[in-house]
Amino acid sequence: MNTAIPGPEDLYLFHEGNLHRSYKLLGAHVTQWDGTVGVRFAVWAPHASEVRVVGDFNEWDGTRHPMHKVSTWGVWSTFIAGVRPGEYYKYEILTPDGTLLYKADPYAFWSELKPGTASRVFDLGDFNWSDQAWQDRKQSASVYESPLNIYEVHLGTWKKKPDGAYYTYRELADELVPYVKDMGYTHLELMPLAEHPYDRSWGYQATGYYSVTSRFGTPHEFMYFVDCCHNAGLGVIMDWVPGHFVKDEHGLRQFDGRPLFEYNDPGLAEKPEWGTLTFDFSKREVVNFLISNALFWMDAYHIDGLRVDAVASLLYLNFGKPRDQWVKNAHGGDENPDAIEFLKKLNHTVFSYYPNALMMAEDSTAWPLVTAPVHEGGLGFNYKWNMGWMNDMLKYMETDSYFRGGSHRLLTFSFMYAFSENYVLPLSHDEVVHGKKSLLNKMPGDYWQKFANLRALYGYMMSHPGKKLLFMGGEFGQFDEWKDLEDLDWEMLAYDSHRSMHRYVRDLNHLYLREPALWELDHSPDGFAWIDPNDAAQSVTTFMRKSRKPEDALVIVTNFTPVYHAKYRIGVPFAGEYVEQFNSDAGEYGGSGKLNPGRLKTEALAWHGHPDSLHVALPPLATVIFKPIKIVNRKATNAKRGRGQTDA
Known part of the structure; x- marks a missing residue:
């Protein structure tokens, strides 16, 4: 032939x-x-x-x-x-x-x-996939109405061997996959896997878009890693970088002696903030190169989705540029119409082949309809990172707990737009590098309060509408910020506080998997209701998460101060009995042990706009979750009493 x-x-x-x-x-x-x-x-x-x-x-x-x-x-x-x-x-x-x-x-x-x-040269064939059961489940599940809890990983620094050598893809399959499964995550997000020359670019400045990095082994060995993830019930998301590429001589820059993959005009091509070049989205062959690449990772490696990096840098021509280098489009604006059309074509094409793919935009702008379908005028992603929530929450949490009342709006503002897009709540690698400090070290207060604050934040995040993402190391409260040439500080697990934090995150993740109210109606206002957003004086929020079954509803109370409230009254949606489903202040998590044991019976005392209420113990710096176990129909009960009957 x-x-x-x-x-x-x-x-x-x-x-x-x-x-x-x-x-x-x-x-x-x-x-x-x-x-x-x-x-x-x-x-x-x-x-x-x-x-x-x-x-x-x-x-x-x-x-x-x-x-x-x-x-x-x-x-x-x-x-x-x-x-x-x-x-x-x-x-x-x-x-x-x-x-x-x-x-x-x-x-x-x-x-x-x-x-x-x-x-x-590599022949990608001859790998025997064994993930058909995963593929079948994925086709039948709704990505919107399923739990989605992502563990973000940089493979080169999750763990290293004693001599500093990398773990291979096969060794990571044996170590990382069971760890993530045991911790209760649903997906791994891998920082850029495309071949890149410089370790400290973390993979964001690539030279080989179709070449899985050889740092950890061969393409077939990476297939083995993904296959193991799928057989363990874990999805795999790849961080993908279509916005720019590195200038190294052997790469794409002036590939045939002239600008080819980049714009001809240096004013359009240069990304001065990163020292890289922008793809020329006006060239059809370049668009073809990138869209084919997105499909390639799904075709060849069974990747379940892409987190598209730095979408803002695609949408706007002058992203990251000093004002004296600004350019305008043909209409005098700042938008990049070629890149916008590329994003729409990318998402439309990917979903035409992979309807259940995850296409996540890391977008820091207020661009509308990022997760709306292309035919409805949107960019066509199905998820967007909620950078506003992340910035507000970290700013709030870094405030001394005694002065948080004045910043209460940072807690509640995200609910004004929580359902305008399909959001992921990210606490990613970007928040724990470049002198920003680790999540634990951002928390104010003494040693105990730092851990308590972080537990409260994680509990609030898990209860807030939207899917979840946490960068590696956050699960055991790494004190140092991410060191991009060393592995995580696993030795911290020898200390009680870090070991307790690790257990807390594992139990919180598994609670999330068990409770449909935390994910089933994530993207609908029907899945959320405020009980009290206004207790700024005591820095407490109370709200409800709902699923399709009323009995699966959860009431979440978070106390963002170190003040213990032995009797804090909350309005509840149903009369009857409640139990404490989860408490970040439990002793096994390193808390003070201020719990709500047994069954809590409601009182017919109107509070927070509800006819019934509960007195609960509200621990310091804690998130507490309550669930109804017996719902009483008060109208029916009153009718019985009117006939001289009493409750059993």
Whole structure:
């Protein structure tokens, strides 16, 4: 069979921007030509005078393997017999001015281990997936009405070996996957996996968009990791970076001697804040490259969704630029219409192939309808990080607890817009780096109060409408902020307070999984009701979370001061009996042990707009959750009493 030359239909669709799986056309593919096994190489380089393949197989002598232009718009291709998986290669590109460039393959499936920069041939086939049961469950579940609790991980620093070496994908499957499952999370979010040259970019400045980083092993070993996640009932979300790319010489920058993946205009191309370049979303081949890449991670690696990084930097031309570098679009505005259309096309395309995918926007702006469908005028994501909630909550929590009353609005304002988008509440890596301090160390007060404050925050977060995300280390109260070249301070678990925090987060996560009121109606006002948002004087909030069954309702009270209230009255939605379902002040969590044991009976005393109320013990710096176990129909009860009957 002859598969050495890309077909004209695929080439046409690629240049039109509609070849949704262009990674099957471009790159290095093990194949046959006239019965001979080898590799077909194809690359887009429209400005090049000549393109050659160099590698181990030809002693890096480009004259032995020139490529041939197979499309008017600059796709080059050749077939080289005998090349095997694992071999190193690059493209040798002769520019119009006679300069020779040596570029890694933009569509390479594997890369040389840093500090090397070559691409490597890899055949992605021959992996036996065993996650069909997971895929079937995913198809039948609603992402909106299911629990979603994400553990954000940087694979290079979650744990390291005693000699400082990385854990491999296989070793992480054995260590990380059971840990996350036991902790009660539903999904792992992995910080950028695409190949990147510099460790301290954390993967956000990539050179190999189709190449899972070789730091931790091979592509097949990463498939094994994802397969293990799915078999453990864990979804996998990848941090994905379509907004910008690194300037390293072997990467995408001026790929064929001129701007290609980036804008021609430096004013549009430069991202001065990060020292990177913006993709040119006006070029159909570039849009094709990125949308195909999103599908590639789902096709090849069974990734369940993407967290799209820095959406604000796509939406606005002048994001992060000093005022003297500002530019305007054709209408005189700040928006980037090409990028906006790209995001809409991205989401529309992904959902056409993967209706149950997670497409999450990390967006710090007030752009409307981020999670509305494209056909309704939205950007088409199905989730958005709630950066406003995060900023307000951390600002509030960092305030000395005795002065929080004056900042009470920071607690309650998020409910004004909580249902305007489908939100994820993030406490991510961005909040524990660059001198911001760890979550625990942000908390005011003495040693005990720091832990109590953090437990109260986590309880409030878990009760607040929206899905959840916590960065690694937050679950045991790491004192130091994230150290991006070292692993987490696991030795802290030898200390009671950190061990108790770890247990608390695990139990809180499992409570979340058990209680449908905390997720079933997350994106509907029907799933939430204030009981009392106004107790600023005592820095207390009381609200209700609801599911479709009234008996599954929860009443959540959070005390954000260290003052203990032995009898704090709250209005409740149902007459009857309640039990304390969860208390962050429990002794096993490191709290003071101020609990509400046994059954709590309501009184027919109107409070907080409800005809019935409870007296509860409200511990210092704590979140307490109550659940009805016996609901009394007061009208029916009064009717019985009118006939001379009494309650049993």
